[in-house]
Amino acid sequence: MPARTRTKRRSSLPPLKLSTLLPSHYNLRPDEVNTVACPDCQTWQRIMGDKTKTIRDHYSTDLSGAELGAGQRDTRCPSARRIVEIDVTIAQWAQQVEEGSTQVAARRPTKVLRKVPTPKPAALHQLAPAAPTADSARRASEAHRARCAECSGTETCPTGLRLEGDVRVLRYREPQRVAAQARAEQEQRRAERRRAGQESGRRRAEWAGVRLRVLAADILRELPLGGAVGPIRGVEVPADHEDTREVSRARAEARTEQAIRAASPVRCEAA
Numbered sequence: 001m002p003a004r005t006r007t008k009r010r011s012s013l014p015p016l017k018l019s020t021l022l023p024s025h026y027n028l029r030p031d032e033v034n035t036v037a038c039p040d041c042q043t044w045q046r047i048m049g050d051k052t053k054t055i056r057d058h059y060s061t062d063l064s065g066a067e068l069g070a071g072q073r074d075t076r077c078p079s080a081r082r083i084v085e086i087d088v089t090i091a092q093w094a095q096q097v098e099e100g101s102t103q104v105a106a107r108r109p110t111k112v113l114r115k116v117p118t119p120k121p122a123a124l125h126q127l128a129p130a131a132p133t134a135d136s137a138r139r140a141s142e143a144h145r146a147r148c149a150e151c152s153g154t155e156t157c158p159t160g161l162r163l164e165g166d167v168r169v170l171r172y173r174e175p176q177r178v179a180a181q182a183r184a185e186q187e188q189r190r191a192e193r194r195r196a197g198q199e200s201g202r203r204r205a206e207w208a209g210v211r212l213r214v215l216a217a218d219i220l221r222e223l224p225l226g227g228a229v230g231p232i233r234g235v236e237v238p239a240d241h242e243d244t245r246e247v248s249r250a251r252a253e254a255r256t257e258q259a260i261r262a263a264s265p266v267r268c269e270a271a
Contacts, residue, residue: 010054011082019087023096030090040079053084133177134170141167 016039018026026036034047038055046056057080130136141163150157156164 009081011079013079013082015083015085016055016079017085017087018093023093023100026093028086028088028090028093034086036084038077038079041077047084047086053086055079055082055084057081131177132166132170134167134174137163137167137170 016036018028018036021036021039026034028034035044036047036055037043038045038058041058041060043058045058047053048056058077059080060075060077141160144160144163145151145156148157148160151160
């Protein structure tokens with residue numbers, strides 16, 4: 001960009017204090033050029049001067065003559081050559097920048113954890129059929145013979161023969177299946193007894209941990225309190241067979257009538 005005529009006049013705006021800006025809007029690193037974000041045009045500008053610090057003389061658009069459009073004028077920024085007061089030390093500025101970066105890192109969203117979809121139960125036609133037994137095979141064979149027209153007392157269709165063969169095989173394997181089922185049920189009962197024993201052991205360990213505190217609380221509860229008032233005694237319950245509600249109502253009416261007579265003006269004049 002070609003050089004431009006710069007003025008030595010200072011900006012009429014009040015001095016800009018760095019303590020009023022965010023730490024991310026200026027740079028005070030000793031090994032770099034001190035810069036500040038112009039509060040008017042929002043562009044980064046150098047901080048010029050040795051004794052009196054000022055913002056570099058710049059324009060609002062900061063464009064060259066070739067880049068300006070037709071009828072567009074490049075105006076001087078109001079904060080050009082504005083006095084800058086560096087009222088923040090480098091250590092303070094570095095600490096503010098570190099604290100700001102820590103807060104920004106804490107505000108960043110954490111990793112999104114996808115919700116595990118709830119498993120859907122399988123449909124009825126997708127469920128695996130139960131293992132056949134000798135009884136279920138026999139019922140299936142009898143139902144087939146009752147519906148099949150080819151199966152009679154002396155003849156049997158191929159499907160009927162297959163079902164009868166399944167019945168024979170399952171009857172042969174029935175003792176093994178019953179024994180395996182009994183072993184599985186026995187193992188399940190053993191596992192339940194082990195879990196019950198572990199639960200009782202855990203409860204005993206918990207009670208052993210709080211037993212002394214419970215005993216101390218019971219002893220303190222039985223000790224009499226110093227300076228305490230004795231138990232509150234309520235109205236004695238009548239031992240006769242009178243209707244306590246009717247008696248209370250009659251007594252209340254008598255007290256009301258006595259109060260009316262005491263406040264009656266006729267009685268006062270007579271007295």
